[in-house]
Amino acid sequence: MRTAINLLKHVNWSARLGLAVIVINVACAFFAPWVAPYSETEVVGDVWEPVMWSAEAVPHNPPVILGTDQLGRDLFSRLMYGARNTIGLALVTTALAFGVGALLGFLAATMKGWVDMLLSRGVDILMAFPTLIFALVVLSVMGTSTTVLIVVIALIGATRVYRISRAVAMDIEVMEYVESARLRGEGLWWVMKDEILPNALSPLVAEFGLRFCFVFLFISALSFLGLGLQPPTADWGSMVRENAAAISFGILTPLIPAAAIALLTVGLNLVVDWFLHKASGIKDVP
């Protein structure tokens, strides 16, 4: 705990800001069912009621802080539940992408030969597809269920993780300590788990942040296109889509969930930026 506080002292202001954004978002996601004033699907008022502090606000108890959405549901509560659904889904997907990508990347780097050849060419082919087009083809064939969504996006993410972890593992694999472990007679799994993984951790952590951003934006984009999470599940991308018509009446409701997405990704990027800067060992130029 003390080291964590010490570490925080050396973090620059932009990364602190990013960290605060992430903590607030995660807290919202985690505590949504207890903190949110209304439920995800409850209709509380009229369509597109304005925010609480505007002159035309309609009084409610508990207050409808950010107004209502296209069906008269409380936008603030839906934002909190949306955080839960979108962030949760993105975390699961990123974790899956990382598990598969890093495992295969390490495997390719340690085994070399035909395993490396096969995996690398396969990844090359998948990466020759524009990511969104690839996802759309798969979704059109398999249908838009949450499982398909997770698997497709995790697969796309895994190709990028594979590239990074293979490259990192290749550099580690030639070290003397790996060779000595091999000569000791350690197995493949042991070499990957106890020699390569601990040394590859630092670049992979930064990559995790970037991948999470990518996955999160990707899920939101698909939901925005109506192909991600299906209603009435609250999720930020679909909330933008559902409320989009409001904008031509000068109602800014769709901007709120879009801003929530933007805020979280900018926050994450600020932290990752700082981490990369720190990990690369570059000292700040005065």
Place this chain on the structure above:
Amino acid sequence: MNNLTTMILKRLAFGVLTLFVISGLIFLAVQALPGDLTQAILGRSATPETVAAFRHELGLDLPPHVRYFQWISGIIKGDLGTSLANKRPISELIETRLYNTMFLACAAALISIPIAVGLGLMAALYRQSYLDKLISISTLSLISVPEYFVAYILVALLSVTFPVFPSLASVSPDMGLWDRLYVIALPVMTLTFVVTAHMMRMTRAAIINVLGSPYIEMARLKGIKKGRVILNHALPNALSPIINVVVLNLAYLLVGVVLIEVVFVYPGLGQLLVDSVSKRDLPVVQAISLIFAAIFVLLNLIADVLAIVTNPKHRYPK
């Protein structure tokens, strides 16, 4: 020079191979359509006969290699098959849409390339200045927010608060060039913002990389003027990474176009693709994704070839 041609030919061959593999994958994806899913597309009430008829219509009853060659040879002849939703030939459906998408993408590219390269150059030259920091922070924010966020902010600003441009980009074939440009102003602006941010960051990184090399320091220490150092010493070497950045971002533009078309209800390929995915009109999805993938592969190929041509270092295998 001979070496150069063989390398380019190799790249071209690899590109064609990639295209074939991709077309095969797109084909296989539909091929993998399980029986219960055909049922799902047709609805619960479908009788076994209608399911069989549907599978026949998709050609799912023929052996796969026969169908693949039928499909590919059809595409080479310009026949993309027929849509399941409205039974019209796909080539007819996408003809004007392909043009519209290309028009939008080209307009955005023509505006964003000079801005991005110019600003990237400035940021790299005046590194660590306030201008550089401002550019760096604003581009980092722009690339990390979703495209539709930028789009809706622009709509709220330039179409609702100050009604300058229309919020829906409804173009028709008989529109003049200026009308057309006026109508698509907001989508072009959105794409420009997003793509410029990416391109500028990469340009800046590429130039800083070159400026850090010893021969630039040598030129500076010899007392050559700054302008000459940049034009004669840095630019020829920075050209290859910049061209690479530009072409790669055009490929990125292609994907961004899909989202932007949906936001502005622009009658382009991307919108049709998204519609067809939700309707599960598989032949249309197949055709459009093949077009997008082909352009993507082509652009990457061009980037590779230009990199080889502009940078002598790439001409010799290590």
